[in-house]
Amino acid sequence: xxxxxxxxxxxxxxxxxxxxxxxxxxxxxxxxxxxxxxxxxxxxxxxxxxxxxxxxxxxxxxxxxxxxxxxxxxxxxxxxxxxxxxxxxxxxxxxxxxxxxxxxxxxxxxxxxxxxxxxxxxxxxxxxxxxxxxxxxxxxxxxxxxxxxxxxxxxxxxxxxxxxxxxxxxxxxxxxxxxxxxxxxxxxxxxxxxxxxxxxxxxxxxxxxxxxxxxxxxxxxxxx
Amino acid sequence: xxxxxxxxxxxxxxxxxxxxxxxxxxxxxxxxxxxxxxxxxxxxxxxxxxxxxxxxxxxxxxxxxxxxxxxxxxxxxxxxxxxxxxxxxxxxxxxxxxxxxxxxxxxxxxxxxxxxxxxxxxxxxxxxxxxxxxxxxxxxxxxxxxxxxxxxxxxxxxxxxxxxxxxxxxxxxxxxxxxxxxxxxxxxxxxxxxxxxxxxxxxxxxxxxxxxxxxxxxxxxxxxxxxxxxxxxxxxxxxxxxxxxxxxxxxxxxxxxxxxxxxxxxxxxxxxxxxxxxxxxxxxxxxxxxxxxxxxxxxxxxxxxxxxxxxxxxxxxxxxxxxxxxxxxxxxxxxxxxxxxxxxxxxxxxxxxxxxxxxxxxxxxxxxx
Numbered sequence: 045x046x047x048x049x050x051x052x053x054x055x056x057x058x059x060x061x062x063x064x065x066x067x068x069x070x071x072x073x074x075x076x077x078x079x080x081x082x083x084x085x086x087x088x089x090x091x092x093x094x095x096x097x098x099x100x101x102x103x104x105x106x107x108x109x110x111x112x113x114x115x116x117x118x119x120x121x122x123x124x125x126x127x128x129x130x131x132x133x134x135x136x137x138x139x140x141x142x143x144x145x146x147x148x149x150x151x152x153x154x155x156x157x158x159x160x161x162x163x164x165x166x167x168x169x170x171x172x173x174x175x176x177x178x179x180x181x182x183x184x185x186x187x188x189x190x191x192x193x194x195x196x197x198x199x200x201x202x203x204x205x206x207x208x209x210x211x212x213x214x215x216x217x218x219x220x221x222x223x224x225x226x227x228x229x230x231x232x233x234x235x236x237x238x239x240x241x242x243x244x245x246x247x248x249x250x251x252x253x254x255x256x257x258x259x260x261x262x263x264x265x266x267x268x
Numbered sequence: 269x270x271x272x273x274x275x276x277x278x279x280x281x282x283x284x285x286x287x288x289x290x291x292x293x294x295x296x297x298x299x300x301x302x303x304x305x306x307x308x309x310x311x312x313x314x315x316x317x318x319x320x321x322x323x324x325x326x327x328x329x330x331x332x333x334x335x336x337x338x339x340x341x342x343x344x345x346x347x348x349x350x351x352x353x354x355x356x357x358x359x360x361x362x363x364x365x366x367x368x369x370x371x372x373x374x375x376x377x378x379x380x381x382x383x384x385x386x387x388x389x390x391x392x393x394x395x396x397x398x399x400x401x402x403x404x405x406x407x408x409x410x411x412x413x414x415x416x417x418x419x420x421x422x423x424x425x426x427x428x429x430x431x432x433x434x435x436x437x438x439x440x441x442x443x444x445x446x447x448x449x450x451x452x453x454x455x456x457x458x459x460x461x462x463x464x465x466x467x468x469x470x471x472x473x474x475x476x477x478x479x480x481x482x483x484x485x486x487x488x489x490x491x492x493x494x495x496x497x498x499x500x501x502x503x504x505x506x507x508x509x510x511x512x513x514x515x516x517x518x519x520x521x522x523x524x525x526x527x528x529x530x531x532x533x534x535x536x537x538x539x540x541x542x543x544x545x546x547x548x549x550x551x552x553x554x555x556x557x558x559x560x561x562x563x564x565x566x567x568x569x570x571x572x573x574x575x576x577x578x579x580x581x582x583x584x585x586x587x588x589x590x591x592x593x594x595x596x597x598x599x600x601x602x603x604x605x606x607x608x609x610x611x612x613x614x615x616x617x618x619x620x621x622x623x624x625x626x627x628x629x630x631x632x633x634x635x636x637x
Contacts, residue, residue: 161357163355163356163358163359164359164360164361164362165359166324166355166359167353167355167358167359167360167361167418168359168361168372169324169345170324170348170353170355170431171348171349171372171421171422172345172346172347172349172373172376173345173376174345177376185363186361186362186363260363262362262363262364262405262407263363
């Protein structure tokens with residue numbers, strides 16, 4: 045791009061984006077990894093907590109209360125509370141990210157499992173389902189739409205939070221925001237750091253919706 | 269007599285936190301191949317009793333045996349795979365197709381796929397369900413269809429025993445009536461041992477080979493075939509529970525065929541003399557006379573209209589508007605005769621052959637003898 049044209053577009057060097065696609069791609073992949081790890085670990089923990097909450101009803105209150113309180117802690121604060129123990133590391137970031145997923149995932153998983161109609165469960169037991177098989181083959185599939193709805197919310201939230209964890213890890217798309225701020229508000233970097241995660245969140249949300257539709261063909265036919 | 273399929277011996281259930289048992293020492297036997305209906309008001313323990321048989325509810329006392337084996341000697345989930353189970357809300361699995369739903373127990377039993385598929389196809393036909401419904405999901409079916417799928421699913425592994433907990437309670441009366449008839453047709457072919465719970469005494473009378481009338485606390489008030497219960501209610505509770513019109517309900521249990529030979533009735537051949545016709549009518553204390561052409565019933569005429577004619581068949585006749593056949597109920601016969609100008613219900617056999625007529629006196633005699 046000629047200096048004249050650069051001037052014409054307000055002096056913003058948009059060409060930086062085109063020149064640094066490799067960097068941006070790398071940061072995007074990193075962003076995805078950080079999000080993915082948090083979601084997988086968070087989901088696993090949430091499943092255990094949900095099953096506990098369902099089997100032992102009195103645990104449900106304490107579990108949601110605790111995860112709820114964690115959810116209200118400002119992310120900034122949480123990361124710097126953890127930092128003295130685990131350093132400015134990816135681990136610190138992930139612990140925070142995982143904790144933030146729990147409230148939504150547990151609430152939705154429990155709601156989903158609670159929503160499985162009593163008559164369906166009784167019919168299954170009456171035909172000779174064992175408890176474990178009932179859970180895996182009947183309750184879990186039927187709770188899936190609500191569970192995945194929770195996953196979608198948690199994923200979008202996590203993609204946003206990963207941007208902030210750049211403060212600790214210097215990874216992911218958030219680091220462009222940090223760079224941009226330090227370089228006298230270098231606009232193209234700020235834009236990539238802000239728009240990138242937004243696009244990523246939309247794409248992941250859409251992907252999970254497609255996964256849900258593929259896994260639960262019955263729920264859409266039923267609504268039709 | 270063959271051994272009963274199900275035997276309850278002092279079966280008792282006391283729910284935690286309650287002092288009075290929901291079912292208190294109930295003993296009865298369900299004969300092999302019969303439909304036994306548990307009926308009674310809310311809180312009589314009929315559903316609790318049913319659910320103790322497949323241990324959905326664990327008995328707290330007494331013994332229950334199915335096919336000679338104490339149900340507590342078997343793993344609950346294995347016991348249940350051998351007992352068909354149908355509940356009011358049906359509980360079809362919404363995430364599985366109709367074919368997969370029907371295949372539930374065969375899958376749990378580990379049948380191979382060919383055998384399972386063949387069985388599913390067979391059952392859809394048995395239950396009068398279109399084969400193409402097999403690929404649909406439960407939400408895409410009507411209430412009546414879902415109920416049939418529920419029964420098909422319960423029958424899938426060909427269990428000797430079927431437990432049905434108010435299975436037709438949630439469908440409209442017309443569909444319910446149809447499903448009841450279908451169940452009786454099915455039972456005529458399959459001869460399962462069926463325990464059926466309902467709060468509807470009419471359903472119980474219609475379906476049951478025997479009826480167990482239960483009072484609060486699982487107290488057995490009477491256990492007998494419906495005809496016996498209607499004729500001789502054992503207790504005031506039973507009498508009240510049966511409600512009014514016991515006679516009509518009994519009439520509904522019997523058919524025209526049960527009356528046996530009806531005789532000619534108030535009829536003469538068309539070529540009989542007017543005097544003969546008048547005499548027959550007088551014997552029957554009627555003011556009309558039926559006119560026959562051989563074994564066909566032409567119609568009827570007022571005796572007063574015969575004045576001046578030579579033969580009974582010379583006058584204009586009116587048609588009998590209501591005609592019954594052998595398989596109609598006596599209740600239908602009563603309905604027919606009260607609607608008829610002549611006060612009788614005509615019975616026609618194959619090819620419209622005249623088989624006789626039913627009078628109120630004849631019905632009355634059948635009920636009290």
